[in-house]
Amino acid sequence: MAGPWQDVVRSAAAVEEAARVAVDAALLAGVLMRTEGEPNSSDVVNYAPFTLLPSAVPAVLFEQAYAVQQDFNLLVDAISQNKEFLERTLASTIKVDDFTAQLFRIHTQVLEEGLAQSVFLGINRSDYMFDTGLDGTPALKQIEINTIAASFGGLTSRTAAVHGQVLKVLGKTEEASRLLPNNPSKGLALGIVKAWELYGSPSAVVMFLVEEVQRNIFDQRCIENELWNRNIRVIRRRFRDVFEKGSLGDGRRLYVDGQEVAVVYYREGYVPKNYDQQNWEARLLLERSRAVKCPDIATQLAGTKKVQQEICRPGTLETLLPGRAEAVARIRATFTGLYSLDMGEEGDRIADMAIADPDRFVLKPQREGGGNNLYGEELRQVLERIRDSPERTSYILMDKIKPQPAVNYLLRAHSPLHPSECISELGIFGVYVRQGKEMVMNKAAGHLLRTKAIEHADGGVAAGVAVLDTPYLL
Ligand code: ADP
Ligand code: MG
Numbered sequence: 001m002a003g004p005w006q007d008v009v010r011s012a013a014a015v016e017e018a019a020r021v022a023v024d025a026a027l028l029a030g031v032l033m034r035t036e037g038e039p040n041s042s043d044v045v046n047y048a049p050f051t052l053l054p055s056a057v058p059a060v061l062f063e064q065a066y067a068v069q070q071d072f073n074l075l076v077d078a079i080s081q082n083k084e085f086l087e088r089t090l091a092s093t094i095k096v097d098d099f100t101a102q103l104f105r106i107h108t109q110v111l112e113e114g115l116a117q118s119v120f121l122g123i124n125r126s127d128y129m130f131d132t133g134l135d136g137t138p139a140l141k142q143i144e145i146n147t148i149a150a151s152f153g154g155l156t157s158r159t160a161a162v163h164g165q166v167l168k169v170l171g172k173t174e175e176a177s178r179l180l181p182n183n184p185s186k187g188l189a190l191g192i193v194k195a196w197e198l199y200g201s202p203s204a205v206v207m208f209l210v211e212e213v214q215r216n217i218f219d220q221r222c223i224e225n226e227l228w229n230r231n232i233r234v235i236r237r238r239f240r241d242v243f244e245k246g247s248l249g250d251g252r253r254l255y256v257d258g259q260e261v262a263v264v265y266y267r268e269g270y271v272p273k274n275y276d277q278q279n280w281e282a283r284l285l286l287e288r289s290r291a292v293k294c295p296d297i298a299t300q301l302a303g304t305k306k307v308q309q310e311i312c313r314p315g316t317l318e319t320l321l322p323g324r325a326e327a328v329a330r331i332r333a334t335f336t337g338l339y340s341l342d343m344g345e346e347g348d349r350i351a352d353m354a355i356a357d358p359d360r361f362v363l364k365p366q367r368e369g370g371g372n373n374l375y376g377e378e379l380r381q382v383l384e385r386i387r388d389s390p391e392r393t394s395y396i397l398m399d400k401i402k403p404q405p406a407v408n409y410l411l412r413a414h415s416p417l418h419p420s421e422c423i424s425e426l427g428i429f430g431v432y433v434r435q436g437k438e439m440v441m442n443k444a445a446g447h448l449l450r451t452k453a454i455e456h457a458d459g460g461v462a463a464g465v466a467v468l469d470t471p472y473l474l
Contacts, residue, residue, distance in 0.1 A: 157446070
């Protein structure tokens with residue numbers, strides 16, 4: 001694609017100078033990550049990887065993505081409350097996928113006991129790519145929606161300023177002034193604040209549930225700081241701290257280290273490696289409690305890839321969002337082909353279709369965090385091997401989205417500067433709060449643009465593949 005910066009990238013000297021400025025600007029702005037070598041210490045930090053130049057994004061698609069976000073919030077929330085739908089949809093998956101099965105067991109157990117939680121907080125991020133149609137017109141197509149631990153809302157609140165400065169250094173002052181402000185840190189924090197207020201215990205804290213390895217702590221600190229600025233106390237704890245020092249009091253109020261917890265914000269717990277037996281017990285304790293979980297376990301299940309595939313079936317959205325035909329149409333417009341590999345004739349036909357033409361598809365297991373999907377020849381081999389085994393039902397199949405590449409420079413510590421053909425993925429953050437049956441907040445809270453070199457089929461920023469970017473609307 002003839003990007004907007006063709007003239008500037010012709011001068012290697014100008015690019016090098018701009019890159020030096022960009023890195024220092026990122027460090028000053030706090031676009032930071034801890035290092036791979038010392039992931040739990042802030043003694044040595046580095047800048048989070050980012051593009052030198054903002055990437056072109058079609059303005060109409062950007063607006064479309066914002067316009068559908070409240071619909072997706074409603075949809076996720078509706079699915080999370082629909083016990084029968086989750087049960088039916090995940091029935092085949094939980095037979096073969098232990099992780100989803102364990103989440104589902106906790107979900108069932110807390111429903112049987114009866115929910116102590118009455119305030120619900122959802123923070124999600126719906127991710128898209130711009131698919132190039134046969135006539136070259138790009139279309140907004142959803143990759144997935146993340147309903148737990150959706151990250152980079154903090155750091156990306158600080159990248160637009162860095163890209164603005166880069167453009168100025170490159171003599172593009174007018175273009176710099178057109179970069180949109182973006183502050184998911186604040187938007188997400190306001191959702192947490194609302195949930196904390198509705199919980200109604202002024203001395204209770206917000207607990208960030210964090211991983212053992214905390215390389216991306218600065219992203220989380222951005223949101224924490226918004227809460228401290230509003231005089232809300234924040235603590236950071238791991239599952240194992242909850243296992244050792246967590247308990248339920250009167251009315252199943254949650255206490256950790258003797259402090260009452262109003263909101264549990266998970267930045268952990270989304271992949272099997274986050275759990276051992278103790279951590280599962282801690283998760284169960286949290287889910288049984290009255291505290292507002294962001295997300296509750298039902299909402300985490302609503303974000304599984306199997307659910308994404310099932311809601312694509314004709315008629316399903318209509319039953320999940322009755323009386324909301326316009327929302328349904330907006331949501332459906334972002335779907336690309338998604339196919340079930342459940343055992344039976346339909347699944348056989350789908351498997352054969354993918355084996356015959358693997359480059360048209362992506363094969364996805366029920367996993368988050370990047371680096372799990374299968375493409376091309378590998379997809380074909382795996383599907384051939386599991387074609388007649390129930391194992392295939394732990395995957396879904398999806399049409400491959402094919403965006404138009406553009407040249408950019410990916411800035412990473414200790415990496416040489418060179419141009420790469422890149423593609424971008426746009427994420428929109430959603431935040432909502434429900435009290436009982438009533439939605440009291442439903443918003444789009446900002447965006448995230450991530451860009452990667454085309455040779456990588458898969459993987460996000462945390463996985464070391466994609467880098468932070470800023471949209472430049474065309
Ligand atoms: P994860 O939960 O691991 O993030 P995703 O569904 O987001 O799983 O897939 C990971 C990455 O794989 C995406 O960020 C994107 O780069 C690529 N990808 C996923 N689905 C598709 C698709 N249908 N077409 C093209 N690329 C895809
Ligand atoms: Mg993803």
